[in-house]
Amino acid sequence: MAGPEPGLRLRFQRRFLAARPLRSLPWPELEQNLRAAPDSSLLQDILHQTILHPLCVKYPPSTKYRRCFLTELIKKHESTAAEPLDELYDILGDILKEEESTQCYKNYLLPTGDCVTLSESTAIISGGTTGLVTWDAALHLAGWAGGNPEVFRARTVLELGSGIGFTGIAICKTCQPQTYIFSDCHPCVLRQLGENICLNGFQVTWGVQTEPQGQEVEAENCQTPKLIVAELDWGSVTEKQLVGVQADVVIAADVVYDPEIILALIGMLQKLSSSRADRKAPEVFIGFTIRNPDTYHLFQAELDKVGIRWQIIPAHINSNFLYDVQPNVTILQLFI
16 A cells, blocks of 8 residues: 655644644645545654654644644544544643743754744733734745845844844854844843743854944855844934944834834834945845735835935745745845
8 A cells, every 4th residue: 555645744744833723734744644544654754753753852843733733633533434542642731730931942954954943922912012023024034035145145234123033043054144233122022032042052252343344254255143232212323333233134024014114124124324424325124914905015114215226036936934925924135
C-alpha cells in the first residue's frame, strides 16, 4: 500500500510550528491518507512533527492551541478505520491538566532551516498595547525581505514599531544586515523584544549612539549583524537624537492602523532623511494590513501632501510564513 503523501508531513509541521489558524491545516488530505493507511504510523509521524517536535516541547504554543489541534486530529482519526493510537489521548490528557497562561511561544520555520522563536501574549491587547503579538503584515514583510536579501545585506536597517521582533529577527537570520536597529516606544514591548532577541541567540545593545556609527567591519565580511534596541517616540524624537542611526533602509509593519499616528510617522521619516550625514535618503518599505481603506488612503494622501512619492510592491507569490496569502496585506515603498 502506498505511504502518505510526501509533502503532507512537512506542511503539517510548518503550519503547526508557525501557529497558523487550524482551518488552514490540510484536514481533507489527512483524512484521505488516514483511510488509506492500515496503521497509526502517519499519526505518530504527525505528532512528532508537531506537538512532540523538539521546538514545541521546549517552547510550547498556547495550551488552547495545542488542545484544539489535538482535538481536531483525534476527530479525524476516529472518523476512519485507522488503528487506535493511545498516545494521542495521553498527550491530550496531559494538556488538559495544564493551566492557561497569558504567555505562549510561537515557532516559525525559515527557508534556511533555521527558525524564529517568539514569546508573546495570548491576548491581542495586553498591558495596554497591541504590540505584544505578531501581526500578518510582519509575516508578509519578512517573507518579502527573504526573497530580496540584497536590499538588507551589509547595510544598516532601522525598523519602526518593531513589536516583539519577528520581522527583524527573521531578516537578521536570512539577509545578513550589518546593523539592525529595532525600535518601539512601549516599555513592555521593548522588554519583550529584548528577551525575544536573546531567545534567538543574538546579543542586544540598548540605545543608539549619539554620533554616526563608524564602519567597523568590511561590509562583505559582515556575517553576524549588530542588533540594537532603541526607544523611539515618533512625536518627540529630534533630528539630533537620530544622528547616530544613519539608516540605509527603514522598514515598518502594521504601524498605520490609526489616522492619529499618520502625521507622526511621516514626520519621523522626514527627520530620518534629513539627519543622515551624507544627506542620502534611506530606502523605506512599509507593510500594511488594510483593515480600513479610508486610513490606508489617508496615509497615501498625506504622503502626497508632503511630496513623498510611493509605489506598491507586488506581492511575492511564494510565502514562507503566510500559508493563506492575505489579499489585504501589501507593501509600499516610499521615496523620502
